Amino acid sequence: MQLVPVSLAYFLEVARTGSVTEAAHTLNVAPSAISRQIAKLESGIGVPLFIRHPRGMTMTDAGSRLVAHARRSEAESAALVDELRTGRGADVRSVTVACSEGFGRRFVPAAMAAFRRDHPDVAFQLDVVPRQEATRRVVEGIxxxxxxxxxxxxxDVRVESAVVIPVAAIVPLGHELAGRDRVTLAELCSHPLALASPGTSQRELFDIGVQLEGLAVRPALVCDALAPQYEFVRSGGGIALVGDLGDLDRDGRTEGVTHVHIDHPVFRQREAQIQTMPGRRLSWAATRFTELLVSLLVSPSRGRSAELPRPR
Known part of the structure; x- marks a missing residue:
């Protein structure tokens, strides 16, 4: 059940799909009904919300601004309906977190465990998804x-914190690069590599750096998940890349690998961010957990469970 007006619900679906026909199919209503509601909304506001094309629709600046408002309203209404149905009140003790693979390995689960030490009644839902999908889920209130x-x-999001995270090479113990403080891209590319797929931010920056250096690379393994990459390295298959969120020193030798930072400015173009929806009223638990994530991200000892700050 949604409390937002029908016109806004239809508007959001057209904005998401870029088509009245596709929106009608998703919502199981007639396209004419959606067109009427969009026209009524535009008439009431007094400005066009979409630019009509022969095959689809794109939002105007006013439409983009209305989307942000409508998504906040949709998220608030869904939370209110849940509160009314469950009787839990405004102080909801559950938090839904979306994160990309690098954050899901240690950083976010360790923060959740630390938070529950002081607040054992708080429950978490963790979804490990591609980086753009994590942002989309916050934008849409999921x-x-x-x-x-x-x-x-x-x-489209409120950036609570942004930090440039160094990138390190995962190297098997006993490897000729093990024990080095830093390694260049040229040195790295002389060994078999396990890399993420081209759509990931780390791979995009790696490919840019390789192109700038005039290097030729043919990955020995392409995989987005970290666990298989670690096993590949540990078993002597090659070298992989990982963002240093503070857990590398602790995890290294116990997993049969070590970590060496990669010395190239191209990786400074990527930020690690904690994101929330602009203007959305978060529950007490979600607000405090967000604060904890921010404090960990800016800490030099990111993600080390033994040094997690006590949540308030």
Missing amino acids: ADVAATYTMGPQH
């Missing part, structure tokens, strides 16, 4: 907070 990597400015 997740309370996102922890993800980004490149370039973010317009």
Whole structure:
């Protein structure tokens, strides 16, 4: 059940799909009904919300601004309906977090465990998804907070914290690069590599750096999940890349690998961010957990469970 007006609900679906026909199919209503509601909304506001094309629709600036408002309203109404049905009141003790793979390995689960030490009645839902999907879930109110990597400015979310995270090579123990403080891209590319797929931020920056250096690379393994990459390295298959969220020193030798930072400025173009929806009223638990994630991200000892600050 949604409390937002029908016109806004229809508007959001057209904005998401870029088509009245597709929106009608998703909502199981006639396209003419959606067109009437959109026209009524535009007439009432006094400005066009979409630019009509022969095959689809794109939002105007006013439409983009209305989307942000409508998504906040939709998220608030869904939360209110849940509160009314469950009787839990405004102080909801559950938090939904979306994060990309690097954050899901240690950083976010360790923060959740630390938070529950002081607040054992708080429950978490953690969704590990691609970086753009983590942001989308916050934008659309599906997740309370996102922890993800980004490149370039973010317009539809509130960036609670942004930090440039160094990138390190995962190297097997006993490897000729083990024990080094830093390694260049040229040195790295002389060994078999396990890399993420081209759509990931880390791979995009790696490919840019390789192109700038005039290097030729043919990955030995392409995989977005970290666990298989660690096993590949540990078993002697090659070298992989990972963002240093503060858990590398602790995890290294116990997993049969070590970590060496990669010395190249191209990786400074990527930020680790904690994101929430602009203007959305988060529950007490979600607000405090977001604060904890922010404090951990800016800490030099990011993600080390033994040094987690006590949540308030």
